[in-house]
Amino acid sequence: MEPNLEVTVGRVKLNNPVMNASGCFGLEYGEIEDFDLNALGGIVNKSVKPLPVVGNPPPRIAEVDGGMLNSIGLEGPGIDKFIDEELLNYLALGIPVIVSIAGGTMDDYLMQAEKLDKIKDIAAIEVNVSCPNVDTGLAYGVESELVYGLISKVRQATSHPLWVKLTPNVSDMVPMARAAYRAGAEALVIANTLRGMKIDIKKQKPEFARKYAGMSGPKIMPVNVAFVYDVYAAIGDRVSIVGVGGIKDASDAMEYILAGASAVQIGTYNFADPLAIPRAVEGIKDYMKGMKVEKFSELIGKAHR
Numbered sequence: 001m002e003p004n005l006e007v008t009v010g011r012v013k014l015n016n017p018v019m020n021a022s023g024c025f026g027l028e029y030g031e032i033e034d035f036d037l038n039a040l041g042g043i044v045n046k047s048v049k050p051l052p053v054v055g056n057p058p059p060r061i062a063e064v065d066g067g068m069l070n071s072i073g074l075e076g077p078g079i080d081k082f083i084d085e086e087l088l089n090y091l092a093l094g095i096p097v098i099v100s101i102a103g104g105t106m107d108d109y110l111m112q113a114e115k116l117d118k119i120k121d122i123a124a125i126e127v128n129v130s131c132p133n134v135d136t137g138l139a140y141g142v143e144s145e146l147v148y149g150l151i152s153k154v155r156q157a158t159s160h161p162l163w164v165k166l167t168p169n170v171s172d173m174v175p176m177a178r179a180a181y182r183a184g185a186e187a188l189v190i191a192n193t194l195r196g197m198k199i200d201i202k203k204q205k206p207e208f209a210r211k212y213a214g215m216s217g218p219k220i221m222p223v224n225v226a227f228v229y230d231v232y233a234a235i236g237d238r239v240s241i242v243g244v245g246g247i248k249d250a251s252d253a254m255e256y257i258l259a260g261a262s263a264v265q266i267g268t269y270n271f272a273d274p275l276a277i278p279r280a281v282e283g284i285k286d287y288m289k290g291m292k293v294e295k296f297s298e299l300i301g302k303a304h305r
């Protein structure tokens, strides 16, 4: 029997548990991926801000052992152009569209949530409280009171399902997760890039203009798997978790799922293998067949039981 990969994240029904991670997919750059995008459980845009953003000066990325560093600076068209142009391309796909928003102030988030509230076809809003590349972005995700304050206001601004993407740049994620849940988050996306730095040994200076950059790719995976495990143990009975960080294939995805994630997102590895997402979907089916599991939901958090 063909395994059933359908899963519900908060209130959002996905045909399968594999999505792209924000900022790591070709659609916003006008590229067409090499596979039928219907293979995606859902699609996430690069985080959008209220106004157009030029982004950081180069270099913006550096390859490092086991992953990459990025300091893009949330380059983008701003919410109005996003809604009028990019979003239409996403919605035309006919799969759940999760709109990621970012900002430097409370008003940045609220203004965008209000605009998106009028667009009934989007599946969820993913609130990025964690981007380490923009000065003000770090603040919300590292303090539980700020997370609560922001998310409870965004909750009032929209009736869309609300997902909150947390930062791994904390020693304990549980207080942030609880705060987001108490404020009305229906899913917690765990997690964004890990703060890092690269030194140019010829110039004897940090390589990036903003000194710090976000580390992503296979080497960060065990860090985020542990955060997923902790948050699931604390509040996994009340809120859905989406695992993200370093996933290459179905085996990696299964680690997150067994740790407590209902779904996963693949980011950096799309650059190495543009077919990583459809391969992961097929690989999860094979895993389920091998384990003789028919319902995907039975696997969520199984490492705890």
Ligand SMILES: Cc1cc2nc3c(=O)[nH]c(=O)nc-3n(C[C@H](O)[C@H](O)[C@H](O)COP(=O)(O)O)c2cc1C
Residues within 6 Å of the ligand: 021, 022, 023, 024, 046, 047, 068, 070, 072, 074, 100, 128, 131, 165, 191, 192, 193, 215, 216, 217, 218, 220, 244, 245, 246, 247, 265, 266, 267, 268, 269
């Ligand atoms: C080039 C690049 C751009 C990114 N842009 C965003 C973004 O706009 N918003 C966001 O929430 N995360 C962004 N991220 C973080 C990813 O969505 C993801 O959380 C992180 O890279 C860990 O997953 P991965 O190891 O599979 O890439 C970006 C990551 C990369 C590498």
